[in-house]
Amino acid sequence: MPEAQGPCPMDPGQMDATLRRLAADLVTRLRPEEEVVLLGIRSRGLPLAERLATHLRAATGAAVPVGALDITLYRDDLTEMVGSPIVRPTEIPFTLKERTVVLVDDVLYTGRTVRAALDALLDHGRPRRVMLLVLADRSGRELPIQADLAGLRVEVPPGHRVAVRLKEIDGEDGVTVEAC
Amino acid sequence: MTSERYVFPHKHLLGIEPLSPQDITAILDQARAFEEVCERPSIKIVPALRKKLVVNLFFENSTRTRNSFEIAEKRLSAEIINFDADTSSLNKGETLIDTAMNLEAMHPDLIVMRHSAPGAHALLSRHMKASIVNAGDGAHEHPTQALLDAYTLRKHFGSLEGLRVAIVGDIRNSRVVRSNLWLLTRMGAKVTLVGPPTLVPQEMAATWPGIKISHDFDAVIPEQDAIMMLRAQFERGTGAYIPGQGEYSRFFQLNPARMKQAKKDVVVLHPGPINRGLEITSDVADGPNNLILDQVTNGVPVRMAVLYLLSHPHGEQVP
Numbered sequence: 001m002p003e004a005q006g007p008c009p010m011d012p013g014q015m016d017a018t019l020r021r022l023a024a025d026l027v028t029r030l031r032p033e034e035e036v037v038l039l040g041i042r043s044r045g046l047p048l049a050e051r052l053a054t055h056l057r058a059a060t061g062a063a064v065p066v067g068a069l070d071i072t073l074y075r076d077d078l079t080e081m082v083g084s085p086i087v088r089p090t091e092i093p094f095t096l097k098e099r100t101v102v103l104v105d106d107v108l109y110t111g112r113t114v115r116a117a118l119d120a121l122l123d124h125g126r127p128r129r130v131m132l133l134v135l136a137d138r139s140g141r142e143l144p145i146q147a148d149l150a151g152l153r154v155e156v157p158p159g160h161r162v163a164v165r166l167k168e169i170d171g172e173d174g175v176t177v178e179a180c
Numbered sequence: 181m182t183s184e185r186y187v188f189p190h191k192h193l194l195g196i197e198p199l200s201p202q203d204i205t206a207i208l209d210q211a212r213a214f215e216e217v218c219e220r221p222s223i224k225i226v227p228a229l230r231k232k233l234v235v236n237l238f239f240e241n242s243t244r245t246r247n248s249f250e251i252a253e254k255r256l257s258a259e260i261i262n263f264d265a266d267t268s269s270l271n272k273g274e275t276l277i278d279t280a281m282n283l284e285a286m287h288p289d290l291i292v293m294r295h296s297a298p299g300a301h302a303l304l305s306r307h308m309k310a311s312i313v314n315a316g317d318g319a320h321e322h323p324t325q326a327l328l329d330a331y332t333l334r335k336h337f338g339s340l341e342g343l344r345v346a347i348v349g350d351i352r353n354s355r356v357v358r359s360n361l362w363l364l365t366r367m368g369a370k371v372t373l374v375g376p377p378t379l380v381p382q383e384m385a386a387t388w389p390g391i392k393i394s395h396d397f398d399a400v401i402p403e404q405d406a407i408m409m410l411r412a413q414f415e416r417g418t419g420a421y422i423p424g425q426g427e428y429s430r431f432f433q434l435n436p437a438r439m440k441q442a443k444k445d446v447v448v449l450h451p452g453p454i455n456r457g458l459e460i461t462s463d464v465a466d467g468p469n470n471l472i473l474d475q476v477t478n479g480v481p482v483r484m485a486v487l488y489l490l491s492h493p494h495g496e497q498v499p
Contacts, residue, residue, distance in 0.1 A: 070213065073217075073226040073227065073228040074226070074227060078227075078228060079229070079230065079231060079232065079491065079492075080493075081185070081492055081493075082185075082187070082492065082493045083185035083186060083187035083188075083492055083493075084185060084186050084187070084188060084210075084488060084489050084491075084492045085184065085185050085186075086184045086185065086186050086209075086210070087210055087213035087214070087488070088213055089212060089213045089215075089216040090213075090216055090217075091216070119227075123220070123222060123223040123225075123226070124220065124222050124223075125222055
């Protein structure tokens with residue numbers, strides 16, 4: 001089990017290598033006839049989905065559409081929250097019908113975000129199948145949800161969080177385990 | 181699940197007057213996300229207000245505002261009760277406070293109300309636990325109309341800062357104008373009120389320093405970025421202030437001749453309902469510069485944003 005303030009589970013070089021490996025693994029999971037789209041869960045899932053699309057294009061030569069999913073309005077704790085979580089637009093400028101949707105997020109923890117994301121995306125159309133890809137899969141699930149592809153699987157005690165930082169949002173790449 | 185939160189510092193939306201520029205910007209920014217919901221090709225409903233009870237309490241006739249609120253509520257998955265003054269106990273002599281206390285006993289979360297008395301909402305807000313949204317109180321305020329006007333202008337121009345806006349017509353009887361004056365001046369727009377001296381109270385310049393008042397529509401048209409035409413409200417007594425409809429139209433109607441003096445890319449707004457041929461001609465109301473139906477479309481996401489922001493517990497609150 002990692003210590004509270006490290007060691008750093010992923011440095012920038014490892015993150016890049018991990019995303020390349022995830023893109024390659026995803027390609028092996030797809031049947032030739034499948035039309036794949038990536039949906040990044042806001043906020044950190046979106047830059048991850050964009051980077052994966054770049055790697056997928058390099059690997060297959062095909063452009064993969066990327067959309068952004070904001071799950072705020074579908075949260076199961078929304079009406080009890082003090083203050084309003086800021087809702088950002090969902091952007092899915094393509095059809096989901098008969099597509100293979102790969103949901104992309106930074107960390108899979110309780111599974112509640114993914115539950116909300118499934119509800120949100122089904123309001124946009126009926127995909128052929130949905131897969132879940134995360135950079136870090138940590139312990140602590142509260143719903144029966146698993147990742148199809150994970151860059152890192154880590155046991156983290158309660159009271160700690162897996163912090164993913166991305167250049168696009170945080171100015172640097174990295175994954176650390178921190179005490180909350 | 182962590183996410184950035186905005187604590188809207190008001191329990192009620194009684195008017196634009198109590199709102200800061202940050203509050204106004206928060207509502208308009210949030211409305212952008214709800215516009216995406218309204219434009220979806222598939223399901224235009226989100227579960228944001230599930231389990232919340234919204235009462236639409238209309239003591240005055242309204243079709244478009246009430247429909248717009250009701251669509252907004254339905255798109256947020258709220259439970260809705262419509263309370264019409266016509267069919268209510270008001271006809272049996274019940275007071276506003278009694279009506280409110282009876283509603284309160286059923287624990288609504290939000291009350292959207294229109295009432296002919298200025299300040300009716302402020303009075304009610306002192307007796308109710310629910311959040312109150314002003315959908316029009318006499319000639320006082322109509323905050324969601326001003327917010328949807330601002331949303332429409334901001335979407336078109338990118339910003340309200342420095343925008344030149346003329347508001348034309350029956351200024352005296354308009355609640356739309358008062359809410360717009362608070363909002364536009366607070367967001368840095370340059371407002372000119374235009375109308376006959378009898379319909380533009382001079383004291384408004386004292387309440388909103390920096391605004392211009394003009395009785396010569398032709399003189400101020402060329403410099404405007406946006407022209408907001410108001411409805412001549414003959415049912416509210418506009419007729420008593422002007423010599424006649426013909427003369428009113430001659431000086432204050434927006435028609436093709438006046439549009440020729442305006443900037444080529446000027447935009448035309450109107451809160452509706454339009455008196456075609458009176459304050460505006462059909463060719464202008466339906467012409468390429470009009471944003472009138474955009475205003476109607478934008479009303480729904482703007483009202484969704486207001487209901488969303490008021491639906492959460494707020495901690496420390498000011499009215």
